[in-house]
Every structure is written in structure tokens, then in C-alpha cells.
Amino acid sequence: MTLRKEHSVRRLGLIAGEHRQDAGYRVDRPRGRNDYALIYTKSGRGMVENDRGQVLTEAGDVVLLSPGSRHVYGTYPAARSWHLFWAHFQMPADSAELVRWPNMDQGPGYVQFPVGDRSQMLAAMKILHQSAMRASDLDDHWQIMLAENALQRVLLMCIKASDKDQVLPLDDRVREVKQYVLEHLEADLSVARLGEVVGLSGSRLAHLFRDQVDESIQVYVERIRLRRAKHLLEYTALPIMTIAKEVGFQSAFYFSKRFKKAFSQSPRRYRKDYACMLIAEKPAT
Known part of the structure; x- marks a missing residue:
């Protein structure tokens, strides 16, 4: 209906x-x-x-x-x-x-x-x-x-x-953190490490970042990592374990768990459904 x-x-x-x-x-x-x-x-x-x-x-x-x-x-x-x-x-x-x-x-x-x-x-x-x-x-x-x-x-x-x-101009240190995250997804992106990158204590950076971006550093990092993983699942044939490591997850099991929580599908199911969608949309010859 x-x-x-x-x-x-x-x-x-x-x-x-x-x-x-x-x-x-x-x-x-x-x-x-x-x-x-x-x-x-x-x-x-x-x-x-x-x-x-x-x-x-x-x-x-x-x-x-x-x-x-x-x-x-x-x-x-x-x-x-x-x-x-x-x-x-x-x-x-x-x-x-x-x-x-x-x-x-x-x-x-x-x-x-x-x-x-x-x-x-x-x-x-x-x-x-x-x-x-x-x-x-x-x-x-x-x-x-x-x-x-x-x-x-x-x-x-x-x-x-x-x-x-x-909407609002970002503090240069917050902007630098966001850029660093985008360029180093496979690296250590803990609050302490990111604080070192911009010369702030972890607690000071965490407070500044949340105040300006309206989400915690940990949530932001995971969101960017999973968004990148989603792209790799769509456009590459890389094994799921390889994708997990490339975006900063050392455990394929934990990566799958976080991916499913974010997108309501396992990485394997998401890749399969995406491939099926592309086949369905391909014009008949």
C-alpha cells in the first residue's frame, strides 16, 4: 500500500x-x-x-x-x-x-x-x-x-x-585535529595522542572539541572511521579485516559490531546489498 x-x-x-x-x-x-x-x-x-x-x-x-x-x-x-x-x-x-x-x-x-x-x-x-x-x-x-x-x-x-x-568558525586547534583524523584513520587517535598533536592536554582538548563540534572526540573519530569503511565496502573488494585495519580497528569482530550499530547491517551484508542494488540498477543490454 x-x-x-x-x-x-x-x-x-x-x-x-x-x-x-x-x-x-x-x-x-x-x-x-x-x-x-x-x-x-x-x-x-x-x-x-x-x-x-x-x-x-x-x-x-x-x-x-x-x-x-x-x-x-x-x-x-x-x-x-x-x-x-x-x-x-x-x-x-x-x-x-x-x-x-x-x-x-x-x-x-x-x-x-x-x-x-x-x-x-x-x-x-x-x-x-x-x-x-x-x-x-x-x-x-x-x-x-x-x-x-x-x-x-x-x-x-x-x-x-x-x-x-x-555556521561558526572553528578554533584552529580543533580544525587541525579534524584534519589529522581524516589523514590518519589507521593511527592512534586517542584523546591523549590528539592533544599532543595540537599541544593541549587531553582534558582541555576534549572540552574544547565538544564545545565547538557538539560531539565528543571519540564519537567523531568513530563516525569518520565508519564512514570511510562504508566507502571502501562500496567501491573496493578489500577483505573486511583489511578494511577494519585501514580505518583504525584492530579487531574485525569489534569493527563489525560498531558498523552494525551505526548502519543496522553487518559489513558483509551491507556490501552484498550494495552490490545487489548496483546490479538491479544496471540497464539491460
Whole structure:
């Protein structure tokens, strides 16, 4: 069964809706659209692709597609369903910073909300949906302004979650730590060692990093390591033990445990499902 609800605010170019799609759902837009598309996954799994790359989206993820670029999206081949909230919108030039996400040169814009923040993001998407509905039904100036504010709130939440560097300037030592982590994933990345790198005590660095990045060093390091592992599983045939060591895990068992906690699949299953998805999308000859 497929659930579809959508409402538009024509003067804003804002269209918002909610879909619950079954397996096999797929939309292919070879010429893209003339507006931005924002997709929030409530449950299930989806796949979103543009000319630069593709992302797997799961509960708590937000994806942003730019105007004018080919894109494809749909229920992930190995998933039973995909429940999403979405919005299409135009972005005035004076608010363009709201859609300048840091990773859009590598594929669709992508934000993964931590478990503790997902309820707030879901609530914000529901408010956007409801505001668009009321503004469309009533065609009232104040309701249209409320819908516009709801959209801006959602985008601000995404910017904040995507990379705090884009909102507030980072302390040079925090920036150096982040760069060091990216370049030395296989090395000792303990708080004490990273403190040595930038000339701070471990406790001082830990406090400074959390204050500026809004997560602990340990959580940040693991997130970057697992993101790199995910990429290696997708694009290389390296053994899982090799990947584990390359991103800084000495135990393949512990690596698999942390990967499954983060992505709800073992590394082996993730690689298999990703390969199946690529085969399913390959054009028939």
C-alpha cells in the first residue's frame, strides 16, 4: 500500500508531502527539476542518486538535491518500504547559504541526525508539511509566511547538523585535529595522542572539541572511521579485516559490531546489498 499526501504553496514555489512507498518504488528524472528537493526518511530505506554520486538514506537522514541535475530516487532494493517526508522549493539568492551543504560536490547533500535529535527533526518536517497544507488551502499571507519560516527552520537544523564549521568558525586547534583524523584513520587517535598533536592536554582538548563540534572526540573519530569503511565496502573488494585495519580497528569482530550499530547491517551484508542494488540498477543490454 502506498500513502501519498502533498500540499503546495504556489507563491513560494514550496510543495511538501509525505509518502509511504513499498518495494519497487522508483522515480527517474533525467533532466532534474527547476527547484531544490529535500527528503527526510522517517523509516525504511531509500536510495538517492545524482550525477555526482549516490547515498543510502535511513531513519533520521536528510538528503538535498540541487535544481537542474539528473536524479533518481526510490525504495532501496533490499528494503520492504520507505516512509519519507519531502519538500520542493525555490531558494532566494539572499538565503543561498541555507542550501550550501559541505558534501554536495560528492553527490546529493546528506545529513545524518543523531538518534537523540531525530524526534526534533521529524517534528520540524511535520510542521513544514502542515504549514504548507494550511497555506495552500487558505491562500493566506500569514500562513504563507509561517510555511516559509518552517522551511527555513528545517534547513537551519540541517546546516547545523551537517557541519558546525559552516555556521561558526572553528578554533584552529580543533580544525587541525579534524584534519589529522581524516589523514590518519589507521593511527592512534586517542584523546591523549590528539592533544599532543595540537599541544593541549587531553582534558582541555576534549572540552574544547565538544564545545565547538557538539560531539565528543571519540564519537567523531568513530563516525569518520565508519564512514570511510562504508566507502571502501562500496567501491573496493578489500577483505573486511583489511578494511577494519585501514580505518583504525584492530579487531574485525569489534569493527563489525560498531558498523552494525551505526548502519543496522553487518559489513558483509551491507556490501552484498550494495552490490545487489548496483546490479538491479544496471540497464539491460
